[in-house]
Amino acid sequence: MPDAFTTRILHITTGTDETVxxxxxxxxxxxQESAAGRDGLLNVFVPHATAGIAVIETGAGSDDDLLAALRTLLPADNRWLHRHGTPGHGRDHVLPALVPPHATLPVIAGRLELGTWQSVCLVDTNISNTHRDVRLSFYG
Structure with missing residues (x-):
């Protein structure tokens, strides 16, 4: 029988642009490798203070719309008290309050149970940190 709890770390290169x-x-x-057809939960967690996890539609402009909305809500200017790094970097530290650093999703018969247009996405507005780790954990 597979382990009831399995975890893996993804190493993601996000580059020097805001990205989904x-x-x-x-x-x-x-x-496929860890659930072995079982029901359970998938937890997706990004252990960074300036990135988040979103469940959204991608490929039809929604990902770009999300970044545009974040630019409106969190402008990259000098209003932020947190000022190290690139100009406006303080906004990146506020991002996880709006796009949390985690999502817990249902797994049914070993498959991620998402809606038709839903995708699991890493949201990163910090253009100074080009590498992210994302922890995937299955409990079932």
């Missing part, structure tokens, strides 16, 4: 990175395929691959 689709992790759905990596989550599905992890579940």
């Amino acid at each position: 990175t689709d992790l759905t395929h990596a989550c599905e691959t992890f579940l």
Whole structure:
């Protein structure tokens, strides 16, 4: 019988632009290897103070709309008290309050139970940190 708890760390290169990175395929691959057809929960966690996890539609402009909305809500200017790094970097530290650093998702019969247009995404507005770790954990 497979372990009731399995975890893996993904190493993601996000580059020097604000980005929404689709992790759905990596989550599905992890579940194929660890869930073995069981029901359970997938936890997706990014252990960084300036990134988050979102469940959104991608590829039809929603990912760009999310980044545009975040630019409106969290402008990259000098209003932020947290001022190290690139100009406006303080906003990146506020991001996880709006896009949390985690998501817990249902797994049914070893498959991620998402809606038709939903994807699991890493949201990263910190252009100074080009590498992120994302922990996938299955409990079932």
